[in-house]
Amino acid sequence: MNVQDRRRLLGPPNARLLVFGSRQPETADTQTVKPADEIRPMFLKTGLITNANGSAYLEVDNTIISVSVFGPRPIRGSFIDRASFAVEFKFLPYVSQPMEAIFECHNEASKAAASSNLNGRSSLTGIEHKISSFIETSLLPSILLEKYPKSSIDIFVTVIANDAQTNLLNLANWAVNCSSLALVDSGIECKDVVTSGHVRLTANGNAILDPASNSERKAEGVAEAVVSFMNYHNNEIVGIWTESEGALDETNLSSLIEHSKKMSRQIRAAVNSYMLESVHNDD
Amino acid sequence: MKLSPAERSYLHDSLALQPPIRPDARSPAQFRPLEASISFLPSSNGSARIRLSDGSECIVSVKSKVVLTANVSSLILVDVDVSGYRDDSNFVSNLNYHLQSILNSHFPTAVLRLTSRYSFKIFVDCVVLLHTSYPLGLLSLTTYLALKTTSLPKLVSEVNDEEVEEQPTFSDDWDQSTPLIPTNSTFQPPLLFVVAVVGDNVFIDPSREEQExxxxxxxxxxxTQGVISPFNNISLSDREVKGMKLLHVIKAHLLVKKCGEEVLKALNSVAKDEGGNAIF
Known part of the structure; x- marks a missing residue:
């Protein structure tokens, strides 16, 4: 006589219980404190975007930036004796923007329009415009625009990932560095490769290179700046953007510039070695 | 406006001389003459207009609204409108950014608190009717005057509404209104200056030709305490943009420090003058 239980759904006869491995004890959140005079390690790669004339990709911690350069492209319309140059800096729609709250995205109407459009907003926010023009101002002196009459050069910077805590100036700094590498990749004639540095001065006069988060700023920061340089062109300052809590005197200003120069030279060295390596790899 | 190569070279060389010669014979720290009027918009809390001799004109109106403090992220909102430019253009957005960020970081919003729940929110609306040179300096001067002349209705209800929720009520006597910035306060609204670099010289308030x-x-x-952030650079022309030296930065810093105080004094004397409220 068959005594199999037909009323219940039984598992296969050789079934065994799932056994989970013992859970690892959670390691304490060991956030290594970066020494004040060091830059965080970065990852650089050029030429990932194949349909652009030049492109660069950069990762620093949780910040990921991608830049594509289009140009020199012919323009329609009347003759111009030098290329027109434009930069567009954009956060991808899901990336939270620093200082979003202060610059309310203008009005409710534009917000409503943005939410009805699946691709997010159609126009740039105030912060995006500001960083766009900072990158444009920084790169403009280096490009030999008069070599390209009747053409336009466009740079599109996209922030693919970013921490909400990331400082606005820090982001601008990496965006400039990445854009100038993309410009080199595009083969557009330049006077020099622009690199920038980001420095925060503390109340006791110390300088922190590449400060990533805003958290210490309120506590101990007195002033910070991102300054772009043409390092091999008499260290000319091509872009400067400072934020300070109180008054900004000359000594603070020149020390900000000096330390940013130091950082920009370190980044320049990294960019140079990357470019040399990529030339060797091509051979 | 396009300058011919000869005009450009002549102008550049005379501005790069030691001492420099500006086309309108100004000194490097001298502003263009301007005409300012205040408190002429009847329906706003404060207003100002500045006109320059070349026809540039800017009007700023300050309005206020009572809001629940917890619901808003910022108690000051700036809006800039420049005739001939789209509101979402880079040009207008950057003007807006600079005004908004300097007011956010250097305006004591504590003066806008009404009760423990409610605050005034200030709307600064700027219109540039005509401009020839980069209008940020003009906008900033006008905004300063408008904020200086802003007065807010006097609160007559209880200040402490923590236990009993109460809508703030105001005195309907406009003569009782309190100035946004008390006359005896040490605080003054922040200002923005535009400085141009030519050769080794720096110039305040550059005209259109100088910008070129x-x-x-x-x-x-x-x-009032001195130079504050922003300390940013901007390309005023799209031709022959060059990098700066540290010397230029320090010179510009000194220049602003030197003329900032005088500009504040001049603007304050305009703001004190109550008589000039008919402009039409």
Missing amino acids: VSENGMIIGYE
Whole structure:
């Protein structure tokens, strides 16, 4: 006589219980404190975007930036004796923007329009415009625009990932560095490769290179700046953007510039070695 | 406006001389003459208009609204409108950014608190009717005057509404209104100056022609305590933009420090003058 239980759904006869491995004890959140005079390690790669004339990709911690350069492209319309140059800096729609709250995205109407459009907003926010023009101002002196009459050069910077805590100036700094590498990749004639540095001065006069988060700023920061340089062109300052809590005197200003120069030279060295390596790899 | 190569070279060389010669014979720290009027818009809390001799004109109106403090992120909102430019253009957005960020970081919003729940929110609306040179300096001067002349209705209800929720009520006597910035306070609204770099010289308030030949430009903030952020650079022309030296930056800093105080004094004397409220 068959005594199999037909009323219940039984598992296969050789079934065994799932056994989970013992859970690892959670390691304490060991956030290594970066020494004040060091830059965080970065990852650089050029030429990932194949349909652009030049492109660069950069990762620093949780910040990921991608830049594509289009140009020199012919323009329609009347003759111009030098290329027109434009930069567009954009956060991808899901990336939270620093200082979003202060610059309310203008009005409710534009917000409503943005939410009805699946691709997010159609126009740039105030912060995006500001960083766009900072990158444009920084790169403009280096490009030999008069070599390209009747053409336009466009740079599109996209922030693919970013921490909400990331400082606005820090982001601008990496965006400039990445854009100038993309410009080199595009083969557009330049006077020099622009690199920038980001420095925060503390109340006791110390300088922190590449400060990533805003958290210490309120506590101990007195002033910070991102300054772009043409390092091999008499260290000319091509872009400067400072934020300070109180008054900004000359000594603070020149020390900000000096330390940013130091950082920009370190980044320049990294960019140079990357470019040399990529030339060797091509051979 | 396009300058011919000869005009450009002449202008550039005379501005790069030691001492420099500006086309309108100004000194490097001298502003263009301007005409300012205040408190002429009947329906706003404060207003100002500045006109320059070249026809540039800017009107700023300050309005206020009572809001629940917890619901808003910022108690000041700036809106800039420049005739001939789209509101979402880079040009207008950057003007807006500079005004908004300097007011956010250097305006004591504590004066806008009404009760423990409610605050005034200030709307600064700027219109540039005509401009020839970069209008940020003009906008900033006008905004300063408008904020100085802003007065807010006097609160007559209880200040402490923590236990009993109460809508704030105001005195309907406009003569009782309190100025936004009390006359005895040490605080003054922040100002922004535009500086152009030509050769080794720096110039405040560059005119259109000076901008054309400038190699770089700077936007510098100023308050009673001295130079404040922003200290940014900006390309005022799209031709022959060059990098700056540390010397230029320091020179620009000194220049703003030197003339900032005088500008504040001049603007304050305009703001005190109650008589000039008929402009039409």
